[in-house]
Amino acid sequence: MxxxxxxxxxxxxxxxxxxxxxxxxxxxxxxxxxxxxxxxxxxxxxxxxxxxxxxxxxxxxxxxxxxxxxxxxxxxxxxxxxxxxxxxxxxxxxxxxxxxxxxxxxxxxxxxxxxxxxxxxxxxxxxxxxxxxxxxxxxxxxxxxxxxxxxxxxxxxxxxxxxxxxxxxxxxxxxxxxxxxxxxxxxxxxxxxDRGIKGLWVSGEGVVYPDFDRDLHTITREQLQEIHLESFFVGVDWGYKHFGAIVVFGLDKDKNIYMIEEYVAQQKEIDYWVDVAKDIKARHGNILFYCDSARPEQVERFRREKIKAVNADKAVIAGIEAVATFIKQNKFYVLYDECSQFRAEIYKYLWNEKTGEPVKEFDDVLDAMRYGIYTRFKKDILRGKRRGLHE
The missing domain is CATH 3.40.50.300 (P-loop containing nucleotide triphosphate hydrolases)
Structure with a gap:
């Protein structure tokens, strides 16, 4: 003034x-x-x-x-x-x-x-x-x-x-x-x-998901058998020279997320991934596959095979924040012993200090995970943020 x-x-x-x-x-x-x-x-x-x-x-x-x-x-x-x-x-x-x-x-x-x-x-x-x-x-x-x-x-x-x-x-x-x-x-x-609470202009340091705790966020096959999963969904990251990945998630009545299956392979044609998807569909029902939109011809092939494939929202920072929030709130769990590529990536997925985005390494399963979780819960996340603006 x-x-x-x-x-x-x-x-x-x-x-x-x-x-x-x-x-x-x-x-x-x-x-x-x-x-x-x-x-x-x-x-x-x-x-x-x-x-x-x-x-x-x-x-x-x-x-x-x-x-x-x-x-x-x-x-x-x-x-x-x-x-x-x-x-x-x-x-x-x-x-x-x-x-x-x-x-x-x-x-x-x-x-x-x-x-x-x-x-x-x-x-x-x-x-x-x-x-x-x-x-x-x-x-x-x-x-x-x-x-x-x-x-x-x-x-x-x-x-x-x-x-x-x-x-x-x-x-x-x-x-x-x-x-x-x-x-x-x-x-x-x-x-x-630092950004959301303190309002600081910072990049991440070290691993992208620092709140992931092996003691808190993992389950065994025996523990999983005691949990009633009410619904399922899938994240898909296409690959050929680098790993392609399909990951399966289950939700319980409290909307806790359980990563229960991963499928990872290199130099596989679309026929291979169709077979994987059909097997998942046969066991879990006609569930949604949230797919990497970078290969539209492969998304279309899934659809022709009667697999319910949709393009995922690939927003990087918003997607990572969504996954990280579920981890921080102890609402994310992984069948750790049976998800070997997740184990190989979770502690090596790092921030790029200069760009403020993750380094493009050790991210195949984690990208599929982000596509699935963020797209599945995006409306709920945005609805919660809108409520927060008027709190």
């Missing part, structure tokens, strides 16, 4: 109110821009509202503003709306295609939601477009890896024109202590805790 910045970056942990704050600042900025434009005699001042996609702009910004203030947005055919006398141009920033909506315009400011997801070229173009008198840029973002351009080029280079505020979970005084404790207790150790 008391500093004429050019760029304000609110960054840090999830559920800390960064976007709520920027939504309010966005409305205040539009009113300020309207006053500036009136003095300059400009009838239609323009402003940029950018998010990863048009859908996320609607979900994260516009719906929240409507719910809070009752403001309704009327769009034209160019994804623009007018508010407080300012023409707001909406664009996605996660791909280079976002340039089309803003190229050539003069903007009196911008609001960039989920800034770390932006394509750097689109981000730079938005910045360049903000040449109207008194233009300011609002940015909010969750943290990424420590080599990310937004951290290195902006947050770590503060000046009179660029200011930033860092948020930790405990900074949100509107969340109950019970809720914050539950979130902390259920967040996986390491990178996910």
């Amino acid at each position: 008391n500093h004429d910045y050019f760029m304000l970056i609110n960054h840090g942990a999830k559920r800390t109110g960064k976007t709520i704050l920027n939504n309010d600042l966005f409305l205040m900025e539009l009113r300020r821009v309207g006053r500036i434009a009136k003095k300059l005699g400009i009838a239609n001042p323009q402003y940029i509202l950018a998010g990863a996609t048009l859908g996320t702009i609607n979900k994260n910004v516009l719906i929240e503003i409507t719910n809070k203030y009752g403001i309704e947005f009327q769009f034209d055919k160019f994804n623009r709306f007018k508010l407080f006398g300012v023409l707001v141009v909406c664009t996605g920033h996660s791909t280079i295609g976002g340039l089309a909506a803003i190229r050539g315009m003069t903007s009196f400011g911008a609001y960039i939601n989920e800034g770390s997801l932006a394509n750097e070229e689109v981000f730079d173009e938005i910045k360049a477009r903000c040449s109207g008198e008194g233009a300011r840029i609002l940015v909010d973002t969750n943290p990424e890896h420590p080599e990310h351009w937004l951290l290195k080029d902006y947050i770590k280079n503060p000046s009179d024109s660029i200011v930033d505020f860092h948020f930790e979970l405990d900074d949100n005084t509107f969340l109950s202590e019970r809720y914050k404790k539950n979130i902390k207790d259920s967040t996986p150790t390491g990178m996910f805790y």
Whole structure:
């Protein structure tokens, strides 16, 4: 309120109110821009509202503003709306295609939601477009890896024109202590805790699943026979030169996940994997196979063979976080003695310090595991996160 910045970056942990704050600042900025434009005699001042996609702009910004203030947005055919006398141009920033909506315009400011997801070229173009008198840029973002351009080029280079505020979970005084404790207790150790709770820009160190404990998360064949599994599903990672993998999971009544079978092979044609899948189907029923979408012809072959194959959601970080959360909550168990490739991978699957993603080694069974678990539970995970935003 008391500093004429050019760029304000609110960054840090999830559920800390960064976007709520920027939504309010966005409305205040539009009113300020309207006053500036009136003095300059400009009838239609323009402003940029950018998010990863048009859908996320609607979900994260516009719906929240409507719910809070009752403001309704009327769009034209160019994804623009007018508010407080300012023409707001909406664009996605996660791909280079976002340039089309803003190229050539003069903007009196911008609001960039989920800034770390932006394509750097689109981000730079938005910045360049903000040449109207008194233009300011609002940015909010969750943290990424420590080599990310937004951290290195902006947050770590503060000046009179660029200011930033860092948020930790405990900074949100509107969340109950019970809720914050539950979130902390259920967040996986390491990178996910540092980013999600402390709001730090860090990469993982060491193994990807540090909470996996052989004493806690393994079962024997005898123990498995005492557990009633109510349903089953399968994860599939295609391979030829490297290992291909099919893994079978069972769920009990409490939605605990049991990895009960793995099939791993190199240089096998699709006929081999069809036979494996048919054997699984014969024993466990017509269950879903969540498949690596990189080989669509093999997914289609499964379907022709009456195997219920669907493309898996292959989101790397979100998928790993989902699996790691089940492990942290002691809701994941593996038939350890009978899953030899899992044993070979689980302690050797490591983070790449520079990219913030896993090293592409020792990941064949673990990729199949991620495809299956994340795709099976994605809706439940997102539903839980949405509830958390309004806790």
